[in-house]
Amino acid sequence: MNKGKQFFLLLLAAIIGSALTLGVAAKFGGFEKDTFRIEHVNATPGVQTFYKDPKTQELLPLDFTATSKKSMPAVVHIRSTFSTSANSERLPNLPDSFRDRGEDWFFKFFDPDGEREGEREGIPQVGSGSGVIISADGYIVTNNHVIKDAQDIEVALLDKRVYKAEIIGTDPSTDIALIKIQEKDLPALSFVNSDSIQIGEWVVAVGNPLNLNSTVTAGIVSAKGRSINILRDRYRIESFIQTDAVINRGNSGGALVDLQGNLVGINTAIASPSGYYTGYGFAVPSNLVSKVVEDLLEYGKVQRGVLGIIISNIDGNRAKDLGLSVTSGVRVDSLIAEGAAEQAGLKIGDIIYKVNGSSVSDVPMLQEMIATQRPGDEVSLEVLRDNEEKTLTAILKKRSNDVARRSPVLSNDVMDDLGVELETLSASQAEELDIDEGVKVKKLLDGKLKSQTNIKEGFIITKVDSKSIGSVEELANALSRKSGGVMLEGVYEGQEGVHYYAFGM
Secondary structure, three states, X not given: XXXXXXXXXXXXXXXXHHHHHHHXXXXXXXXXXXXXXXXXXXXXXOOOXXXXXXXXXXXXXXXXXXXXXXXXXXXXXXXXXXXXXXXXXXXXXXXXXXXXXXXXXXXXXXXXXXXXXXXXXOOOEEEEEEEEEOOOOOEEEEEHHHHOOOOEXXXXXXXXXXXXXXXXXXXXXXXXXXXXXXXXXXXXXXXXXXXXXOOOOEEEEEEOHHHOOOEEEEEEEEEEEEOOOOOOOOXXXXXXEEEOOOOOXXXXXXXXXXXXXXXXXXXXXXXXXXXXXXXXXXXXXXXXXXXXXXXXXXXXOOOOOEOOEEEEEOOHHHHHHHOOOOOOOEEEEEEEOOOHXXXXXXXXXXXXXXXXXXXXXXXXXHHHHHHOOOOOOEEEEEEEEOOEEEEEEEEOEOHHHHOOEOOOOOOHHHHHHHOXXXXXXXXXXXXXXXXXXXXXXXXXXXXXXXXXXXXXXXXXXXXXXXXXXXXXXXXXXXXXXXXXXXXXXXXXXXXXXXXXXXXXX
């Protein structure tokens, strides 16, 4: 027998012997079987967490179940039907500069993909959003972009009841709308004073993200007074509450509540490169929502008082350029002729740092404060003029008084015609761009520049028809005397070369 065959027989014998040994051991208990036991407990083990109520300083258990039970029945699922052509107008009008540079952009999160049946013209589409019941007799707050141009609005409650809704009124400036269903004894949320909400407080978001009904997420207030330049209305008011509570498309119009289940704000937007949650959500503050709702119910449209000024932010660099003793507040850049601010004694160059005793840090904060007032309301303004403090009293006027602007300022007609919002560059900004001076295109709306040119937001206008431009006022003077063709010359930050855009006045 050769060695190979001998080795094979020995290996086979060893395998058979091992198998017999294991069988005998198992038969007579030579090995114990592995066993395990499933244990059941009556309660989920855990450590109770407490938080201090910022108002009462009382220690309370951090538990979202009571908050959810109170708020969920008052948050509805809204399904809006509209045409394909209308849908294309509803989607966010994103700045080209955001796409070109690959930066994050801001998304409204009404979900137009909810029940999309096709892309052909005239085929209805259904979008999914949220809303908040604010009265037992069926009044519901949502976002304007959720129901804008809708041919049919369907509202579903938590208990699956479904109703048709009618539009009571809308306010594009804040992206808030009020609708109503015919029902009584509905669960409703109460408004809480959003000015008292502090950064770091717990909040809960309730809505219908991605067509998932009645979803609750928790987070904190991350910031207040955020302006993210998402609303396309010229008179937009953006002073959002920022939160890290998880919200997505479909949450739009839903509730942001405190731990007592009171309404802090209406969820309106997210910041994301993909259109899905990445940590940033934004809600319209409840104080502003309440003012809009009250006006829509009483007057049918929003009654908004205005100061009659054009303002800009103050930061460290600009304060240094202007020789200011403060690094926050807003600067008065222009005054409306016979407007509330001018009649109160404000002057160009004044720094507004308080309104009705409350500090003003930036433009969004001032806009929110004034937006909660009506024409005829009296406001106290504390200003710095040549670094000296002054207190002035202004009686707010209607927006219609903004027609006559004191030269040199772009008139309403010219501004509407161009469809642009502008900002004078500071000396430090101009130096960074290696130019002497210029005017920045902050936002493009519907108008000549958008329809007749390929100009993008962020463009720095340095010349008009070969004449140097150093401020919004100088640009206003140049355009007020123009007719026919106009040539704009300027640069883009981060791009080489000079760009030219021609259009007709």
